Amino acid sequence: MSELITQLLGRRWRCDDCGQEHFVPTRWVMVADDAFGELPRFLPDDANWLVVADEITWEVAGRKVAQGLRASGRSVRDLVLPTPLSATDAMANFLSERWTTETQKTIAVGSGTLNDLVKWVASQKGVPYIAVPTAASVNGYTSPIAALTVQGIKRTMPCHPPEGVMTEPSVVASAPLTMTAAGYADLMSKLVADLDWQMAHWLWGEPYCPLPRRLVAFVDDWDLLYLRQIASGDQNAIVHLLMALILSGIGMTIAGSSAPSSGGEHLLSHWWDMQIERQQRPPALHGLQVGIGTLVALALYDLLLATEPSEWHPSPDEGRPPSERRGEFRERYGEKAEAVIAEFTAKWLPTERAETVRRKMAADWDAWRERLRNQLPSVAEHRRRLETIGAAISPQQIGISMGELKAAILHAREIRRRWTILDTAFLVGILPDRLDEVLQRCGFQETPS
Numbered sequence: 001m002s003e004l005i006t007q008l009l010g011r012r013w014r015c016d017d018c019g020q021e022h023f024v025p026t027r028w029v030m031v032a033d034d035a036f037g038e039l040p041r042f043l044p045d046d047a048n049w050l051v052v053a054d055e056i057t058w059e060v061a062g063r064k065v066a067q068g069l070r071a072s073g074r075s076v077r078d079l080v081l082p083t084p085l086s087a088t089d090a091m092a093n094f095l096s097e098r099w100t101t102e103t104q105k106t107i108a109v110g111s112g113t114l115n116d117l118v119k120w121v122a123s124q125k126g127v128p129y130i131a132v133p134t135a136a137s138v139n140g141y142t143s144p145i146a147a148l149t150v151q152g153i154k155r156t157m158p159c160h161p162p163e164g165v166m167t168e169p170s171v172v173a174s175a176p177l178t179m180t181a182a183g184y185a186d187l188m189s190k191l192v193a194d195l196d197w198q199m200a201h202w203l204w205g206e207p208y209c210p211l212p213r214r215l216v217a218f219v220d221d222w223d224l225l226y227l228r229q230i231a232s233g234d235q236n237a238i239v240h241l242l243m244a245l246i247l248s249g250i251g252m253t254i255a256g257s258s259a260p261s262s263g264g265e266h267l268l269s270h271w272w273d274m275q276i277e278r279q280q281r282p283p284a285l286h287g288l289q290v291g292i293g294t295l296v297a298l299a300l301y302d303l304l305l306a307t308e309p310s311e312w313h314p315s316p317d318e319g320r321p322p323s324e325r326r327g328e329f330r331e332r333y334g335e336k337a338e339a340v341i342a343e344f345t346a347k348w349l350p351t352e353r354a355e356t357v358r359r360k361m362a363a364d365w366d367a368w369r370e371r372l373r374n375q376l377p378s379v380a381e382h383r384r385r386l387e388t389i390g391a392a393i394s395p396q397q398i399g400i401s402m403g404e405l406k407a408a409i410l411h412a413r414e415i416r417r418r419w420t421i422l423d424t425a426f427l428v429g430i431l432p433d434r435l436d437e438v439l440q441r442c443g444f445q446e447t448p449s
Contacts, residue, residue: 004215004247005029005243005246005247005250006029008024008250008254009024009026009027009028009029010024010025010026010027010028011023011024015209015211015254017209017210017211018207018208018209018210018211020207020209022209022211022254023253024161024250024253024254025160025161025163025253026142026161026162026163026164026165026250026253027163027164028042028163028164028165028166029142029164029165029166029246030042030164030165030166030167031165031166031167031168031169031172031239031242031243032168032169033168033169033170034168035166035167035168036061036064036065036068036166036168037068038166039065039068039069039166040068040069040072040074042164042166043069043074043105043130044105045073045074047074047075047104047105048075048077048102048103048104048105049069049074049075049076049077049103049104049105049106049107050076050077050078050079050099050100050103050105050106050107051065051066051069051076051077051078051079051106051107051109052079052080052081052095052106052107052108052109052110052114052117052118053078053079053080053081053108053109053110053114054080054081054082054083054085054110054114055080055081055082055083056083057109057110057111057114057134058078058080058109060109060134060171060174061109061132061134061167061168061171062078062080062109062110062132065107065109065132066078077100077103079095079098079099081094081095081114081117084282085110085113085114085117086113086149086277087112087113087116087117087146087147087148087149088148088149088150088277089148089149089150089151091117092117092120092121092148095117095118095121096121096124096125099121099125103125103127104127105127105128105129105130106118106122106127106128106129106130107129107130107131107132108122108129108130108131108132108162109132109134110132110133110134111133111134111135111137111138111175111179112137112138112140112147112286115131115133115138115140115141115146116140116146116147116148117146117148119131119146119159119160119161119162120146120148120157120159122159122160123146123158123159123160128160128162128163129160129162129163130162130163130164130165130166131162131164131165131166132165132166132167133165133167133172133242134167134171134172134175135172135175135176135179135180135183136172136175136179136180136183136238136239136241136242136245137175137179137180137182137183137186137285137286137287138182138183138186138245138286138287139183139186139187139245139246139248139249139252139261140249140252141162141165141245141246141249142161142162142165142246142249142250142252142253143161143249143252143253143258143261144158144159144160144161144252144253144256144257145157145158145159145252145257145258146159147270147286149273149274149277151336151339152274152277152278152333152334152335152336153274153336153339153340153343153415154270154271154273154274154415154416156257156258156262161249161253165246167242169235169236169238169239170235172238172239172242173233173234173235173238173239177231177233177390178285178288178390179285179287180230180231180233180238180241180389180390181231181287181288181386181389181390181391182285182286182287182288182290182291182391183241183242183245183287184227184230184241184287184386184389184391185287185288185290185291185294185386185389185391185392186245186261186286186287186290186291187216187219187241187244187245187248188219188291188294188382188385188386189261189262189263189265189266189290189291189293189294190212190213190216190248190251190260190261191294191298191375191376191377191382192263192264192265192294192297192298192301192376192421193259193260193261193262193263193264193265193266194212194213194260194261194263194375195263195301195372195375195376195421196259196263196264196297196418196419196420196421197255197259197260197263198371198372199419199420199421199424200259200418200419202364202368203357203360203361203419204419206259206419209254209255211251211254212248212250212251212252212254212255212260212261213251213260215247215248215250215251215254216244216247216248216251218244219244224384224385224388227385227388227389228388230389231388231389231390248260248261259418262418263297263418263420263421264293264296264297264300264412264413264420264421264422264423265290265293265294265296265297266290266293267293267412267413267415267416267418267420267422268289268290268292268293268296268408268409268412269286269289269290269293270412270415270416271407271408271411271412271415272284272289272400272404272408273289274333274336274415275404275407278334281399282399284392284398284399284400285398287391288391288392288397288398289398289400291386291391291392291393292392292393292394292395292398292400292405294382295379295382295383295386295393295442295443295444296405296409296438296442297420297421297422298376298377298378298379298382298442299379299438299439299441299442300421300422300424300425300430300431300438301372301376301421302376302378302379302441303425303430303434303437303438303441304372304421304424304425304428304430305369305372305373305376307428307430308365309358309361309362309365311428311429312358312361312362312427312428312429313429314354314426314427314428314429315426315429315432315433318349318351318354318426318427319350319351319354321345321348321350322341322344322345322348322414323341323345325341326341329341329414332407332411340414340415343414343415343416343417344413344414344415344417346417347417347418347419347423349427354427357427358427358428361428379441379442379443380443383442383443393443394443394444394445395444396447402439402444402446402447405439405444406435406439409422409431409435409438410431410432410435413426
């Protein structure tokens with residue numbers, strides 16, 4: 001796997017599969033014992049460095065990174081952010097305000113939230129950065145986006161990927177096992193996210209490349225024994241997971257967006273984040289939420305593949321433009337309603353346009369249904385894998401009620417203009433009418449009060 005990563009780093013090439021030019025600006029990845037001791041040889045001598053960590057990751061690795069740089073004669077400043085840390089525009093501004101003009105390079109020591117914050121601010125400042133993962137918890141370390149809540153709405157913001165990635169196996173393996181489980185669940189969301197991307201390519205002509213999916217196809221062969229090794233904290237297995245997550249992030253860089261790894265299942269997670277923030281509740285780990293979302297997306301694809309075009313009858317409400325539904329949007333999103341309406345309007349289909357799209361789907365449905373079916377695992381299989389790795393398999397395990405789950409399935413598509421299985425399900429009439437069947441296929445049950 002490390003050889004495959006090396007072949008992609010710092011390269012620009014024209015892809016034989018999609019014909020597009022790809023470029024991976026990340027130049028090096030090093031995951032090895034005493035990697036922090038080797039860090040100075042990767043870095044210029046004359047730069048002013050800023051090491052950013054949070055109160056936990058500073059003790060895990062940040063202090064060691066900063067001390068190593070100082071011992072080599074580098075000019076280093078430390079910035080330790082308070083915990084708990086949230087990836088919001090307010091926290092990004094807090095970081096930006098403490099970012100001096102003398103900073104020429106920066107190092108992000110932490111997991112998903114901290115890396116997103118540093119990646120975003122570094123991109124805004126035009127300062128190169130290095131990622132030091134402290135957990136195999138997300139696939140965003142090498143991606144070209146940062147997931148931030150901006151003015152109350154979850155966004156994926158374009159950013160510059162890191163110049164390099166470096167960490168030590170013992171550091172990553174020391175992370176709480178629930179973070180590792182979240183990383184696996186985040187990685188496996190590509191199963192449905194890639195299908196959403198393919199559907200958008202088919203229906204709307206969006207550029208699609210199969211390379212990001214192929215980069216991590218080996219993960220499909222991980223058996224339950226290997227997953228149990230990851231779940232038990234086996235260091236080599238966790239490093240293997242981290243390298244797969246790094247490859248998944250590189251796949252997003254190749255695509256130029258989060259499309260290979262973020263579809264309808266991520267919209268559910270983002271929608272929960274928005275609602276939880278409004279209620280001032282602590283969110284669950286991103287990957288654990290995405291794992292639940294992946295089960296939902298798989299169930300929706302199952303139902304879709306079992307339909308015939310003659311059965312596609314959407315709800316009459318689908319013909320109502322978002323601009324005529326301001327009251328319900330204000331009830332759901334408060335002062336963010338207009339911004340959400342703008343996002344949803346960008347992909348909303350008037351009745352005649354929706355019928356044209358259904359006819360297009362129907363014309364090639366047999367071939368597409370077979371293609372999609374060949375790429376989908378069963379809901380039961382994916383649920384078994386999540387359970388084996390220690391990830392959540394019910395919304396209640398991550399503090400999401402059945403009411404919040406149902407609301408997300410019905411409304412998460414509204415917050416972003418990307419087309420996903422959630423939109424297709426409404427287009428053909430699976431949603432909202434068959435919502436209870438979706439939940440049954442996922443194995444979700446109401447918790448007795």
